[in-house]
Amino acid sequence: MIGEARTALASILTGAGLRVFAFTPERATPPMGILVPSGDWVTSGETFGSFRVGFDVTLIVANAANETMITALDDLTDSTLEAISDSTGFYASSVGAPSMLDISGADYLSTTITVYQNTQL
Amino acid sequence: MTTSTRIKANALLLSIDGTDYWADFSSVMMQSEEAAADVNTFYDASLGGRRDFYFTVSGVQSTESTSFWRSMWADAGSEVAFIYAPHGNATASSDQPHFTGTVRIPAKGSFMIGGEASADGTFAFDGVRMDIVGDVTLDTTP
Numbered sequence: 327m328i329g330e331a332r333t334a335l336a337s338i339l340t341g342a343g344l345r346v347f348a349f350t351p352e353r354a355t356p357p358m359g360i361l362v363p364s365g366d367w368v369t370s371g372e373t374f375g376s377f378r379v380g381f382d383v384t385l386i387v388a389n390a391a392n393e394t395m396i397t398a399l400d401d402l403t404d405s406t407l408e409a410i411s412d413s414t415g416f417y418a419s420s421v422g423a424p425s426m427l428d429i430s431g432a433d434y435l436s437t438t439i440t441v442y443q444n445t446q447l
Numbered sequence: 448m449t450t451s452t453r454i455k456a457n458a459l460l461l462s463i464d465g466t467d468y469w470a471d472f473s474s475v476m477m478q479s480e481e482a483a484a485d486v487n488t489f490y491d492a493s494l495g496g497r498r499d500f501y502f503t504v505s506g507v508q509s510t511e512s513t514s515f516w517r518s519m520w521a522d523a524g525s526e527v528a529f530i531y532a533p534h535g536n537a538t539a540s541s542d543q544p545h546f547t548g549t550v551r552i553p554a555k556g557s558f559m560i561g562g563e564a565s566a567d568g569t570f571a572f573d574g575v576r577m578d579i580v581g582d583v584t585l586d587t588t589p
Contacts, residue, residue, distance in 0.1 A: 370457070372473050372507065372569075372571070373470055373471060373472055373473045373506060373507055374456075374457065374458060374459045374469050374470060374472055374473070374475075374535070375457060375458060375459075375469065375470055375535075376470065417566075417567040417568075417569075418566065418567060419566075419567045442567075444569075446470060
């Protein structure tokens with residue numbers, strides 16, 4: 327159930343032309359997206375026997391001038407939201423404000439989109 | 448006595464015309480009320496008066512060909528057999544019985560299609576009544 331949701335979400339985003347890692351990579355190679363479990367990873371769903379599996383899609387852009395970085399993150403967030411909106415079964419719940427993310431000692435501009443899917447055991 | 452075992456609310460079986468649609472429901476209740484029009488016989492009165500059974504169901508809207516919603520659209524107005532298992536068990540037992548009978552599928556449009564705009568929500572129908580024709584049988588036979 328969880329693995330299937332993770333793979334399906336990665337596949338949808340990859341299909342839309344985004345570089346997405348279903349598992350946290352050893353080193354950052356932005357622009358990229360990383361899937362990590364959300365705060366409410368698995369919660370009970372709306373119907374009998376269903377569960378809601380949530381992932382945080384962390385989007386990271388390469389370091390550049392402020393305007394270039396921010397524009398790149400805007401575009402990456404737009405593309406990701408469009409891909410999720412066009413998919414069946416996945417819902418974008420919220421998008422966090424951009425912030426700096428430290429990966430292996432380097433700071434990158436990033437944002438996090440919380441995505442979930444209703445699924446069954 | 449010790450406390451009776453409660454029914455967990457995370458499973459259900461509601462088979463209508465041979466298909467179990469449990470996963471499409473968010474709420475299913477079966478109960479009875481005083482019968483609307485029929486004459487009360489002495490036999491009815493001896494049982495506390497004539498009763499009409501009915502389901503009240505809520506669930507997800509789906510236009511998939513195998514969904515509950517589509518089945519209700521296709522079979523609107525017909526009377527079909529149902530099996531209801533609050534425990535979600537496939538086989539009835541003395542402690543986890545099935546309820547069986549005949550349900551009348553409501554007219555088209557009883558199960559709404561559409562709803563409020565939402566960034567991450569889905570459409571659902573809420574509290575639709577499905578009348579049961581005749582009596583309900585409590586079945587404990589495996």
